[in-house]
Amino acid sequence: GENVEQHPSTLSVQEGDSAVIKCTYSDSASNYFPWYKQELGKRPQLIIDIRSNVGEKKDQRIAVTLNKTAKHFSLHITETQPEDSAVYFCAGEHAGKSTFGDGTTLTVKP
Amino acid sequence: SAVISQKPSRDICQRGTSLTIQCQVDSQVTMMFWYRQQPGQSLTLIATANQGSEATYESGFVIDKFPISRPNLTFSTLTVSNMSPEDSSIYLCSVVQGGRTGELFFGEGSRLTVL
Numbered sequence: 001g002e003n004v005e006q007h008p009s010t011l012s013v014q015e016g017d018s019a020v021i022k023c024t025y026s027d028s029a030s031n032y033f034p035w036y037k038q039e040l041g042k043r044p045q046l047i048i049d050i051r052s053n054v055g056e057k058k059d060q061r062i063a064v065t066l067n068k069t070a071k072h073f074s075l076h077i078t079e080t081q082p083e084d085s086a087v088y089f090c091a092g093e094h095a096g097k098s099t100f101g102d103g104t105t106l107t108v109k110p
Numbered sequence: 111s112a113v114i115s116q117k118p119s120r121d122i123c124q125r126g127t128s129l130t131i132q133c134q135v136d137s138q139v140t141m142m143f144w145y146r147q148q149p150g151q152s153l154t155l156i157a158t159a160n161q162g163s164e165a166t167y168e169s170g171f172v173i174d175k176f177p178i179s180r181p182n183l184t185f186s187t188l189t190v191s192n193m194s195p196e197d198s199s200i201y202l203c204s205v206v207q208g209g210r211t212g213e214l215f216f217g218e219g220s221r222l223t224v225l
Contacts, residue, residue: 001169032211043202043216044153089152096141096210100153 002027004092006101013080014109021104023090024072030092033066033073038087038103047088048075080108112137112207116217123224128191131220133203138183141206144176147219148199156201159186193224 003026013019025033031052036044050057050064050073057064061080066073077084085108090101113136123129133142142159157165157178165178180186190197203217 034213036214043218044214045216046213049213091214093211096206097143097155097158098214099155102152 002099004101010105012107019077021075025092030094032093036089112215114217120221130189133186135184139205143204144188145202198224
């Protein structure tokens with residue numbers, strides 16, 4: 001089955017800096033790669049996603065890049081704000097089933 | 111986006127008892143899943159709830175421990191049977207709206223504490 005590894009497990013940045021979280025996956029058949037943000041005590045919510053026929057996608061301060069050959073994808077957050085502090089999960093999906101990374105706790109210090 | 115109602119939102123249970131969690135979606139969906147999130151951990155897929163047939167369980171999860179029902183395209187239940195403290199966790203219902211692949215929408219979760 002799919003195995004998704006996520007790094008780093010914790011990340012602390014100053015407000016205004018950029019944050020990068022990286023994931024690798026094992027199943028070359030996976031074709032959908034979402035990123036979810038989970039605030040403390042809340043449910044995970046999608047912030048951005050990318051499909052395997054696309055190399056990069058951007059939505060305001062958030063971008064995701066995908067390298068299918070190397071089987072890795074990354075989340076980039078620019079101009080971080082304190083409200084970006086949360087746990088971020090990457091996932092790889094194949095045949096409707098999503099496998100999640102272990103999560104990255106992002107702390108943005110004001 | 112799909113609106114998912116889960117109940118109970120939290121419960122404290124005694125060892126050896128069973129608890130059923132309900133998940134109601136405001137629209138018909140094909141794909142419905144049950145995840146477990148242990149404290150400070152990631153989300154682990156328990157099973158895919160299949161409408162009208164037995165659920166599809168992931169490795170490490172069995173029907174006797176986690177029986178699942180899905181009588182229609184908007185509703186599912188997960189039972190945690192013969193609970194032990196190791197079952198203390200958040201259980202989340204999730205759906206894919208409008209197809210078989212894509213964004214997962216999650217319920218608010220059911221936080222179970224087993225004493």
